[in-house]
Amino acid sequence: MSDRATELYQQILLETARSPYHFHQLEAVDHQLEAYNPYCGDQYQIFLRFQAGRIEAGSFLGYGCAVSKASTSALVQRLEGLSRAEALELLAKFRKAMQGESPDSEELFQALSAAKRFPGRESCASLSWDALEEWLTSIDSLPE
Amino acid sequence: MVNIQQHTEAMTNYAREQLQQVPGIRFIGTGHPTSGIVSFLLNGTHPHDLATVLNEKQIAVRAGHHCTQPLMHRLGIPGTVRASFGVYNTFSEIDRLVQGLQYAQSILT
Numbered sequence: 694m695s696d697r698a699t700e701l702y703q704q705i706l707l708e709t710a711r712s713p714y715h716f717h718q719l720e721a722v723d724h725q726l727e728a729y730n731p732y733c734g735d736q737y738q739i740f741l742r743f744q745a746g747r748i749e750a751g752s753f754l755g756y757g758c759a760v761s762k763a764s765t766s767a768l769v770q771r772l773e774g775l776s777r778a779e780a781l782e783l784l785a786k787f788r789k790a791m792q793g794e795s796p797d798s799e800e801l802f803q804a805l806s807a808a809k810r811f812p813g814r815e816s817c818a819s820l821s822w823d824a825l826e827e828w829l830t831s832i833d834s835l836p837e
Numbered sequence: 838m839v840n841i842q843q844h845t846e847a848m849t850n851y852a853r854e855q856l857q858q859v860p861g862i863r864f865i866g867t868g869h870p871t872s873g874i875v876s877f878l879l880n881g882t883h884p885h886d887l888a889t890v891l892n893e894k895q896i897a898v899r900a901g902h903h904c905t906q907p908l909m910h911r912l913g914i915p916g917t918v919r920a921s922f923g924v925y926n927t928f929s930e931i932d933r934l935v936q937g938l939q940y941a942q943s944i945l946t
Contacts, residue, residue: 698890733902757943
């Protein structure tokens with residue numbers, strides 16, 4: 694069984710949405726990102742803690758569709774341990790995968806990239822990444 | 838006009854009866870069936886995910902707030918999926934909607 698819907702709703706995407714990474718409030722938060730789409734109501738708070746110029750830990754809470762939740766989970770998990778420059782590299786990697794320009798990108802990114810084939814759903818995949826980009830481009834570095 | 842109203846009511850009542858058979862369905866609004874609209878949620882699925890799968894099966898439903906964010910907030914729900922019927926719709930299309938929901942459940946839950 695394979696159609697456009699199952700290309701998007703792959704097992705890895707659904708499992709990530711059902712059991713998202715660090716889906717709780719982080720203790721001792723240094724920075725909080727707000728990812729909100731007023732058109733559909735999806736809304737996430739992303740909590741970050743820094744140490745020595747890197748994102749030491751991340752978590753998130755909120756509500757949205759399986760696509761936005763899986764994508765936000767992927768973002769939080771992959772951000773941990775990164776500097777600002779490395780986070781920007783991760784962001785570029787995600788954008789490239791969403792455009793279908795990375796045929797060898799990881800499985801979850803490939804599933805998320807299928808969102809662009811559905812009207813209005815690409816923003817579900819990019820919601821939290823847009824918030825990340827807005828923040829990263831507004832700062833020069835992460836606190837030491 | 839009477840014929841249109843009768844058709845709309847019959848479609849809505851049939852939809853409610855048939856959709857009731859889908860495990861986990863929750864109707865939002867079950868008033869008099871003159872509007873020809875059936876709004877619902879399906880346990881374990883988000884309205885937008887559900888609508889995407891149904892749309893792929895050529896079943897045209899809307900999902901979201903339907904411009905009623907305060908009401909959705911009051912009901913404590915993220916939105917609904919909404920099927921609406923007109924004079925051009927048939928009973929067999931409602932059967933297809935039920936099949937579509939079963940298919941969506943098999944993928945999403």
